[in-house]
Amino acid sequence: MRIFFLIPVLSVMIQVSHVTKFFDSGATAVKDVSFEVKEGETLVLLGTSGGGKTTTLRMINRLIEPDEGSISIDGKDIRQLQPTYLRRKIGYVLQNTGLFPHYTVLENIGVVPQLLKWEKTAIEKRSRSLMEKLRLSPAEYAHVYPHQLSGGQQQRVGLARALAADPPILLMDEPFGALDPLTRINVRQEFRKLDELHNKIVILVTHDVEEAFELGTRIGLMNQGSMQQLGTPKDLLFRPANAFVQQFLQPKQFELELKTLLVEDIINWLPDTTNGSPDLTLEPGNSCWEALAAGINESVVQYNGQQKLVNGNTILEAIARYKKAL
Numbered sequence: 001m002r003i004f005f006l007i008p009v010l011s012v013m014i015q016v017s018h019v020t021k022f023f024d025s026g027a028t029a030v031k032d033v034s035f036e037v038k039e040g041e042t043l044v045l046l047g048t049s050g051g052g053k054t055t056t057l058r059m060i061n062r063l064i065e066p067d068e069g070s071i072s073i074d075g076k077d078i079r080q081l082q083p084t085y086l087r088r089k090i091g092y093v094l095q096n097t098g099l100f101p102h103y104t105v106l107e108n109i110g111v112v113p114q115l116l117k118w119e120k121t122a123i124e125k126r127s128r129s130l131m132e133k134l135r136l137s138p139a140e141y142a143h144v145y146p147h148q149l150s151g152g153q154q155q156r157v158g159l160a161r162a163l164a165a166d167p168p169i170l171l172m173d174e175p176f177g178a179l180d181p182l183t184r185i186n187v188r189q190e191f192r193k194l195d196e197l198h199n200k201i202v203i204l205v206t207h208d209v210e211e212a213f214e215l216g217t218r219i220g221l222m223n224q225g226s227m228q229q230l231g232t233p234k235d236l237l238f239r240p241a242n243a244f245v246q247q248f249l250q251p252k253q254f255e256l257e258l259k260t261l262l263v264e265d266i267i268n269w270l271p272d273t274t275n276g277s278p279d280l281t282l283e284p285g286n287s288c289w290e291a292l293a294a295g296i297n298e299s300v301v302q303y304n305g306q307q308k309l310v311n312g313n314t315i316l317e318a319i320a321r322y323k324k325a326l
């Protein structure tokens with residue numbers, strides 16, 4: 001008789017439980033913060049300056065120790081874990097990249113695999129492959145030094161370095177903060193498309209609201225050390241937990257609603273039409289923002305055999321009715 005064992009598929013998880021951090025200055029940087037993040041999620045920590053985002057992030061890789069509460073990875077308290085284990089598990093990207101100025105690009109990317117004692121040829125192969133994925137030609141840039149790169153290129157090297165040992169967790173502190181607005185948008189879009197990030201846990205700190213809504217599967221909004229709300233972008237926009245959340249988002253509320261809501265979210269409130277042929281560039285999975293850009297005149301979108309009329313007026317009316325129905 002054969003006995004089959006069911007081997008559970010273990011997914012990576014971070015649990016932050018009732019964590020508090022005081023500093024000597026008297027500031028309570030983080031007050032009783034708890035959350036969980038699972039494999040495949042991008043949690044964005046958003047908020048005002050001094051809100052406790054960086055301190056929270058740095059407690060996860062033990063650069064800062066909490067005074068109260070605990071943090072665990074895959075059910076193991078991080079205080080019990082060896083530094084090499086944490087290094088293998090967690091990649092860290094900083095705003096100013098933290099690249100070593102006297103190391104070439106290739107050497108910078110290979111730092112962690114080298115600490116983990118990978119074979120030299122494996123390190124080089126992995127580093128070159130990451131450079132290609134991040135659109136940095138190895139032929140051109142492998143042997144140059146960080147100061148010979150633009151800010152956007154340095155940021156890509158910083159990201160490649162954090163990804164080199166393929167850690168399941170990526171912590172990012174204002175990773176796009178030092179870039180000019182246009183480069184920032186481009187690097188951010190490339191970041192979203194990176195297949196290397198699938199199935200990882202990403203925790204990203206920013207005070208850029210748009211960035212948070214673009215990248216976060218969930219957003220944790222912090223103020224003065226406290227988590228004001230942790231939820232999906234839709235939760236924060238349409239079910240704000242308190243007046244702070246509402247006021248924080250208010251200046252961008254309209255734009256964020258258009259970018260967060262997909263055409264399929266409001267499909268029931270869009271009018272049917274029999275006129276016109278479907279706009280091939282517009283899909284139900286496009287955001288309302290994209291639909292507005294596409295449908296400045298009029299577009300027809302097909303959904304479950306129905307044809308819906310999409311233009312500025314129909315979108316705005318449908319959003320208003322969507323919000324009423326919540």
Ligand SMILES: Nc1ncnc2c1ncn2[C@@H]1O[C@H](COP(=O)(O)OP(=O)(O)OP(=O)(O)O)[C@@H](O)[C@H]1O
Pocket residue numbers: 023024025027028029030047048049050051052053054055056207
């Ligand atoms: N090493 C430290 N020593 C003393 N106080 C600190 C230290 N690090 C942070 N703080 C204080 O803790 C609070 C939270 O800081 P933290 O850097 O976590 O905030 P933040 O939300 O990341 O802010 P920012 O967006 O400005 O980077 C602030 O009041 C800050 O002054």
